[in-house]
């Protein structure tokens with residue numbers, strides 16, 4: 456503190472506020488949440504005094520280039536006599552506000568860079584509200600919502616209707632495509648029904664735009680083969696039919712469409728092209744494409760023979776690898792044999808081993824062995 460005070464005195468006396476930071480807004484920054492913000496301060500006539508950068512809570516982040524606050528997300532990336540720049544990574548909304556730059560000697564003038572964080576929305580979800588109503592019962596009925604044999608807690612409200620009670624239970628369900636057709640039911644139970652329940656079944660009908668996918672034929676197609684393309688579609692309502700087209704061309708004469716399948720018999724190279732399957736319902740349309748290349752039988756033999764070449768290459772590589780392995784093992788074994796041979800040759804060592812073993816086994820035996828050794 457005393458040093459600071461000294462510095463303060465020293466600067467404020469000997470260099471009285473000649474090199475002010477402009478007392479204006481610095482550039483404002485807007486970043487996406489999670490992104491990296493760059494906060495810059497411009498210096499004028501910088502004389503080497505201490506530059507302090509503070510966050511919106513006026514905590515000092517950097518004291519002339521030295522980190523003061525323990526937050527690794529802040530980095531000083533630039534410190535020149537004209538420009539000081541820090542970055543802040545993984546920005547969150549709590550980082551919003553004015554970042555202050557000032558000279559330590561001059562707390563009346565500062566620059567403020569205002570950081571704004573923008574949070575883009577996720578894909579919205581859709582919820583439906585379902586209300587189950589039992590208009591008349593006495594005493595009030597109990598309503599339960601069930602989905603997949605599990606109860607969904609609802610918000611229950613009761614209303615007296617003279618002597619009887621109207622009961623309702625409301626739930627909110629997020630719905631997605633996969634929920635289409637899901638079964639939910641509302642059960643009413645009442646003392647007068649004994650263990651029985653009155654149940655209303657309900658099926659979710661979730662409408663959505665189609666999706667389309669062409670299931671491609673498995674093999675390389677040659678002249679004379681036949682082509683069968685199936686278009687797999689979803690959507691609610693399910694599109695009634697699909698449209699097959701060939702981009703920049705007409706469909707081949709021999710093309711046959713049955714349901715969602717396009718068939719072309721006796722292919723020729725004139726059938727090359729990009730085939731498109733499209734489907735639509737009230738909510739949108741979707742398409743998928745398949746590029747057909749018809750090879751002439753000669754070319755096909757070539758493409759096929761490319762596979763054996765690859766296989767032969769692989770086998771050769773494996774053979775070479777095996778030979779190398781065998782060589783290595785052979786060399787290793789011969790070295791090892793030599794080693795063990797040497798060990799046997801120095802048979803004294805073996806006896807020595809026995810002695811040690813015996814020594815461990817018992818004193819008397821070891822005595823005998825010891826004598827033998829001597």
Ligand SMILES: *[C@@H]1O[C@H](CO)[C@@H](O)[C@H](O)[C@H]1NC(C)=O
Nearest residue numbers: 480481482483484568569570
């Ligand atoms: C920066 O934002 C502040 C506060 O929102 C505003 O007062 C100021 O005019 C802005 N400055 C610039 C240069 O846009």
Ligand SMILES: *[C@@H]1O[C@H](CO)[C@@H](O)[C@H](O)[C@H]1NC(C)=O
Nearest residue numbers: 503504505506519520534535
């Ligand atoms: C502050 O940092 C700048 C840039 O590194 C340097 O030139 C200057 O001497 C420093 N000032 C003090 C007082 O340490």
Ligand SMILES: *[C@@H]1O[C@H](CO)[C@@H](O)[C@H](O)[C@H]1NC(C)=O
Nearest residue numbers: 489528544545546547548549
């Ligand atoms: C970014 O910050 C959020 C909280 O603000 C945290 O949950 C997340 O782990 C951080 N991500 C990285 C990569 O540090």
Ligand SMILES: *[C@@H]1O[C@H](CO)[C@@H](O)[C@H](O)[C@H]1NC(C)=O
Nearest residue numbers: 701702703704728729730746
């Ligand atoms: C269709 O024709 C257009 C214009 O001639 C061309 O730009 C495009 O690449 C063609 N598309 C295909 C799939 O051949």
Ligand SMILES: *[C@@H]1O[C@H](CO)[C@@H](O)[C@H](O)[C@H]1NC(C)=O
Nearest residue numbers: 724725727748749750751754
């Ligand atoms: C059809 O595609 C095959 C395979 O790419 C090509 O060899 C042949 O020349 C093409 N034929 C025509 C008429 O475009």
